[in-house]
Structures are given as structure tokens and as C-alpha cells.
Amino acid sequence: MRNIQTFLEDPKLLSQLADDEFQSVLLEGVSRTFALTIPQLPEGLYAPIANAYLLCRIVDTIEDEVSLSPEQKKYFCSEFIDIVQSGVNSEPFAVELAPLLSDQTIPAEHALIHVLPRVIEITHSFEPDQIAALASCVKTMAEGMPIFQAQNLHHGLATMADMDRYCYYVAGCVGEMLAKLFCHYSPEIAQHKAQLLTLSVAFGQGLQMTNILKDIWDDAQRGVCWLPQDIFTEAGFDLKNLTPDTNDEHFRLGLARVISIARQHLHDALRYTQLLPAHEVGIRNFCLWALGMALLTLKKIKHNLNFTHSNQVKITRNSVKATIVTTKMIGRSNGLLSLLFDVTSRDLKTPDWHYVQPASKATPLF
Template sequence: MTDTQISIENPESLLATSVDEFQAILLEGVSRTFALTIPQLPEGLYSAVANAYLLCRIVDTVEDEVSLSVEQKKHFCSTFIEVVRTGKEAEIFARDLAPLLSVQTIPAEHVLIQLTPRVIAITHSFAPEQIDALLGCVETMAKGMPVYQGMDLHGGLATMQDMNEYCYYVAGCVGEMLAKLFCHYSPEINQHREQLLELSVSFGQGLQMTNILKDIWDDAQRGVCWLPQDIFTETGFDLKELSTSTDSPEFQLGLEHLISIAQGHLKDALTYTQMLPSHETGMRNFCLWALGMAVLTLNKIKQHLDFKDSNEVKITRKSVKQTILTTRVIGRSNFLLSLLFDLKSKNLVCKDWQYQANN
């Protein structure tokens, strides 16, 4: 049994660890991907970004908890905003929420909720500008995500704009927060603040759209669809008819359109990353690893438009390792990064989409 497993089984034992160790163990439990990428960040950013992710995960835990009613979710979300804002009553929040979590919530998230007071104490150890960035993200997520609770999402969202708004609430605002933290960390980066903030929303949307496309069938089994009907109206498919038995060229064409949109957002993500100083290799790696894995995932979806399970389009560990190695080798060169992105994403663009959209 590893130290991490021992700590997860004995939450109080984590209280004696250092801030970085405490957050690293929690991250490993709730997200191996971020447990891999966040440590790439420089020392002045690591703790704040790790804490930010844990705060977001607390909101996600509330939103995903099947035992909570819509009103309970709204209550805990609004309460958590005030906990983050003031740094007070985190113990009450944890005490009230923890017993309500079901077995469908993973053990590591149970622990995270129980240890909310220490997470919040760490939040309020940061500089005021950092706290403001974290609070802004939590407030946007915690106010925006409950809007979708109780909605009938069996037939998807109505429009692409609705999908954009959803992606902003769950990912775009996270991108904004990271951009603000990056700008606070580096005066050199702060010179490009406005453009980075704009691109960061697109970065977040590209990653979230990739996840939505990958998880179509997992979501469908829960009676949920995050795809926009207007895109599929153009191709002649009604999302209300979506099921794991769907084998429709019209549906697959709609997927191609969304893949093309996601590719455009990931291209913005590359531009964002290229604006970070080349000597900030840790920050670039943090961005490039996520970007690279998203491009590879979209390629798998494009190659297997008839997939019926997310495992069919999940990239391999070998691909993850290759992404890490490649970005470490060429990550400082904007020219090589552009060349590689164009090579890996050229098949993601739906060339006939504009024609069909206008005819």
C-alpha cells in the first residue's frame, strides 16, 4: 500500500503534511492528469494552481453528487462561494456536506470534502490578487453550473452558443483564472494580459469540447447530452433520437463539425502557449501536455466516428509519454510547435462544413 493510499484512508493524517505534500496527495486522488501536469509549474505558481484545482473539484463534487437535490446543490454552491470569499465557516460547510455524499462519489472526493477547511486555509495564504483570481473562478462555476441542474438534456443543448456558455462555466473560467495567475507571477507575461485572457477562454473550451465528444456515450447512458442541436440540424439529425445504437452518417457529420470547432479552439490554445516566454518551460509544458493530449484524442474520435464507448477513443499511455517527450524537446520553439500542431491537426478540419452551413 502506498503512502497516498494510507493517507486517503486516514484523512486526519494529511493534516500533518506540508502544504505541497497535502495538495499533491489530494490531487493524485481526484485527478491523475492534473497531478502529472501541475507539478511542472514553477515554484511560485504550483501551490496556487494546485489549490485552484482542488477548489474547482469541490464545486464539481457538489454538482455531480446524485443524492443531492437541485436546491441542495444550489445551497452548497452559494455557501461555498462565501467560504472561499471569507475563509470562514469551512468546517460547517464540510460537516453539512460530507454525510450527504453517496458511494457513487469516489473516496478521494469524500476526503477532499472532509478536508475543505485546510484547503481554504491554504487559499487564504496567497496574495490578494491570487485569491481574487481563485474566487472569481469558483464564483463563476458555482453560479453557472447549477443552471443546468434539473434541465432536460436528453436532446442536447439548443444551440452552439449554449454549448459555448456551458463550456465557459466549467472550463473557460478556469482558463481565465490560470491566465490571471500567470500574469501575477510574471510581469513579462502580464504585458500580454488582455490577449491571454481572451485566448484562455478558448483554450478551456477546446479542452472541454474534447472531453464532451469523448464522453458522448457515457453521458448518453445517464440521459444527458451536451451537444448543440443547431449543428446537427444542419446535417439532418435530431439529438432526441441519439442512442448507443445510432449509426447515422448525419450524426457523424455533425461530430465532424464539432471536431473542427474544437480544433479551432485548440489552435488558439497553441497561440496562448506560444505567448508564454520560451524560458518558462514548466508553464509551457503544463499547457502543451494538455493541448497535445486533446489533439490526439480528437484524432482518435475523427478516425472512429462510429465509436460507442469512451475507452475506444482514449489515448494510450505510450501516446501520453510521447507527448511529454516531444514537448520537452521542442517546447521552446514556436516554429516547431506550429509545424507539429498543423501536422497533427490537419485532418480535424471539416473542409466542406462552410459550404453545407450556407446551403
């Protein structure tokens, strides 16, 4: 059994690995969830999607780096867009960025920046349509995320439409990229391309909203809030009053309503998955495992609206195993999947309340 930490602590040793092993080690270092789900994909999809996640993680690393000024973040994001599109200048980029990363950036992300040229080399080993899908996603993310990072996020986002846009930039565009890669992989899947592209945005948003809800109090500790004020205004709570010590029934009502919206998006994620051929077991597993874990996380939040730390609503390893086992048993049956979703998510709905975004406030995402 390989020692992941050994490779992450020695970029030269890491670079000696074959491409798939190289990307696998990096994935295990930066995301346990994707390190679990991406290997379920068929051979023709594993490499580009593993690479895509690493590219997105590089953008995240730049945006989250506390030592970088807004101007530096904008500069590095712009440069990285060009590098992903062209495949050139990755070495000087990594040399310039790596020394600027602080100790608050995890070791695996330090390693990722050091071996960035190898990641880009792998990117440009793919077919032109695949490269275009990856580059488009990185461009959308790297241009969109700084818009929100530059805002005062102490008191949340103004509207649910703003939350929609934020989720699109950080996750919805990833969903679009995955749909494009799936369609490139399979002409059978491509028959549903238009519908998949639409639903893929909702899929990404459902997953991102779940993460936002789970991390509310972790974010609050650093003075950041991604919740939509209009939903909480309707519930009778002002997010300006949100602190790690908040204990307010009106806040919990708003929280339950955002959970209900996230549940709607996850229902679209199920519809997305059901459009995939039943015989594409690996792709279905990739989608269903992410969907199942998000749904169980929402349930933990809904059943514990008084939680004060993300660890309190983190699903257990047994829940992850149950998701995997259940998927293997019924993952090919659209009917059973719909039944399971309805039963599991029933208590996530908010009685006598349903969110409809006002048409006058709807802003195109792309």
C-alpha cells in the first residue's frame, strides 16, 4: 500500500508516477470524496475528470490563499486561464505562485502547485473537445469567483439569485463540464445533451448549497456568510445579526427553507442521473454517490438545526458505506431510485412554503 503523505511531501517523487497514479495521489490529498467517486468512472473518463478536478482545485487554492491580495488573485487567475487554454508557461507560473502560499494552505495543495506543470501536461494530452470543456470550466470559475470574493460577505448575499450565480461559478459550471465530457464519451448519452446541460447546473448547485449549509459556522468564524438575505428576511431574521452564538428560531426557519431549495436541486440531480443509460454503472455511481452523500448531509442538518460546527452534521463512514451499497443494489432502476429519493428527502421539504424566484430578479447565469 502506497504512502500518500510521502509522495505529497516530495514533489519530485510524485512526478515520477505514471499519469493515473500521479492524479490519484493528488486527489487523495485534496479531496477524499472525489478520490472515492472519480475512480468509479470508466477508463475513458477517469483521466480527464480527475484532471479537471485538479485544475478546479488550483483555482480554489488561489482564491482561498490568505496571503494573496485581491489584485494578486485576479492576476494569477487570469494567467491560469491562459495556461489551461494554451498549455504553455506553466513552469514559471508555478515557480512564481508556490513561494507565496502560506501555512494555512494544506500541504497537498502546496504539492499540487509545485507539480502544476505536470497537471497541465496531462490536460493537453486529451482530445480537443475534452480540453475545450476543461478550459471553459476553468475560465468561468476563475473569472466568476473573484467577483464574489471582492464583496463584503459578512452579512450574506443579498438574494437567492445571487446565491444561484455564486453556486454556478463554483459548481454549476463544473456540472456543465462533466455533462460535456459524458456526451463526448458516449453518443448514447449525447442524445440528451441539451437536457443534461440544463440539469447539470442544478446538480452542481445542490451539492454546493449543501456544502454552504454544512459550513455555515466554520465560515462565520472567519466573518463570511454565503446565505441569501431575502430568504431570511421572509423568515424574520437579519443576517447582520448572525454570529457563532446565534440561537434564533427565525434563523432556523430560514435555514430550513434554504434546505428545501437545496433539496429541489438535488431532485434535479436525480433526474440528471436517470437520463444516463442504466448500463453505464460507473458514471451512475459517480453521480449517485455524490447525490446520496449530499442528501444524507442535508438530513443531518435539518434534524439538527441547532448545530454549531460542521463536524456535528458530517455524515459517518457507515452512511457513506450505506450509500455505496444501496447504489450498487438499485442504481440501475430509475423507479427504485425515485422511490428512495422521495422517502429519504420527504422531511427536507418546508410545509406550506415553496420558493419561486421572482422573474424580475432572475439574472442569466451564462
